[in-house]
Amino acid sequence: MVGGGQLARMTHQAAIALGQSLRVLSVSPDDSAALVAADVRIGTHTDLAALREFAKGCDAVTFDHEHVPTAHIAALAAEGVKIYPGADTIVYAQDKQRMRERLSELGAPVPRWRPVAEAGEIAGFAAEAGGWPVVAKAVRGGYDGRGVWMLADAAAAEELVRTGTPLIVEERVPLVRELAALVARSPFGQVAAYPVVETVQRDGICVEVLAPAPGLPEERALEAQQLAIDLANALGVVGLLAVELFETADGLVVNELAMRPHNSGHWTIEGARTSQFEQHLRAVLDYPMGETSLAAPAVVMANVLGGPDGGMSIDEHLHHLFAADPGVRVHLYGKQVRPGRKIGHVTVLGDDMTSVRARAARAARRLQEGE
């Protein structure tokens, strides 16, 4: 796995169960996965020579993030490396303009959008799309709320354009809530779909995932799953595809695509019969897909973020949490605490979504802030 973050860390846990060991290409020996994997190579994902050396002897190569240049991926594939998802596929998770174009071609539901180079174009789009505010997105490189701007007026648009960031602009979708549909697809073409979840964001960062999405009508859940399956097939995804969706009064709208284990799927470690991490490995290693059914009627994952002071003793907080709620499942990523940084997550399973959600939120708060 290229990239040594928490996704690679948790993928390593899944690899161990399959009798495998994950080789990790990590920028630093202190990265989450580098701290726990047996076979760590230090190198940069933008360095083709490092990637080539890394890939030698791997059964398959896949990614913890979407920042590997597609030219490098294509070069390795041409040399016979089994590398998934391929360059022609992952580009739609790297480049929001290409993604919007392709989804529009495929007839998938997307917001009104436009590539823009000048502030005047943004103002023009705003005038057509129902007025300010509009949403500007960096074509490349955004994550966790970075690279997304809510523009209130022409002045804000002007300021953003001056940074020189390549942008697209989108209408602000009047959303009821956000959902995510996670599927995995093997090279053989088998696709498995997880139950559709609700994702709860704060400041652009996912803080909670509710599985299954509470009160989602079955036909809408099926529609979301079918949409994700169709996109996985159309884009030729191998591995996981997470489709981030807006639920609106008028139906579903695709927000973003990710092609790797995804924060919206962390609940599957305990909450589904097959975790997304194992599923991703099964896909890229061309094994048959695993069962995706829920392990409990209600599953909630809550992210644990570094507190504003950054000075918490996670170990002490963990003691308090374990004493207070012995049934919470904890995943810590071995990261230095920084304000707002995802340093772990908790998962709670139960029968009733309201109480499960309250327990998960309390547990995350306890890890962040102590008692």
Added chain:
Amino acid sequence: MVGGGQLARMTHQAAIALGQSLRVLSVSPDDSAALVAADVRIGTHTDLAALREFAKGCDAVTFDHEHVPTAHIAALAAEGVKIYPGADTIVYAQDKQRMRERLSELGAPVPRWRPVAEAGEIAGFAAEAGGWPVVAKAVRGGYDGRGVWMLADAAAAEELVRTGTPLIVEERVPLVRELAALVARSPFGQVAAYPVVETVQRDGICVEVLAPAPGLPEERALEAQQLAIDLANALGVVGLLAVELFETADGLVVNELAMRPHNSGHWTIEGARTSQFEQHLRAVLDYPMGETSLAAPAVVMANVLGGPDGGMSIDEHLHHLFAADPGVRVHLYGKQVRPGRKIGHVTVLGDDMTSVRARAARAARRLQEGE
């Protein structure tokens, strides 16, 4: 963790979730845990200098097996190393004679037994204990059916005694079935008990574990749990204690003790809210214990043993298994296949014990023998 077998391998998976990384003292770099852990030291558990070097900088030291000399454990403890279970405790899992003596003192239910040095003593015991056959056990070093002999007559006793192995002899208990009671105890003295399971043996090797033990009356389950809790307290166990039990028409009898993650607890990885591996870590790191409740009404673990030809392609068999039953959980240990060697296990969760057991047995057979 001293020892690099599958127990350390699975403990590493649990350590990762807790934000830790397991350091492993492994005899060989090919050992199960050495293949997947980030911090592996090669050395022998009987070498005090290696143990001392290994322990430097560890928060706590514990064991994947019971073969570390108690003198070494005591020496490290005297030097300030947090090492669990301690020498005065683990001796009861190392030395069957000491274990039987101590259990007899504590009034725990044990078979009639006697230390023996001569064949005549075995014959004398057999005469007193209801006749042949009787069970002879090596005082030290037995596991997975090794070090246990069913003696049919005086000639067999004579032959065994001639090997010079220090022995105890026990009556053959007329058992209904075998059970196991697993508890974990922290240095603080908190004890958590798992549901009592049935263990199914073949040729002295555990092949299946049924959780909870089917049809076990609640009062007998509570009795087994209480017995394990009492023993953990009386022996000062820190970490896991597995009490292997015979269920007889007249009640429970203690067969063996183990003080580490145990094969009878592998089902807890998916089948209980807290896995035995995390629980062991929580105990030796002095965290509060985790919830032990079942994740499904019926959970079955089946061991996967190397087939007689030793030539199976585990990878091909895994493909078949995943295609045939996408809901089976698989754990492979990264071991070379040898006849009868435990190379992995499978776990199935469900509502009905009969069908869950059949699925688990079929899955283990598929991994062992293919279609």
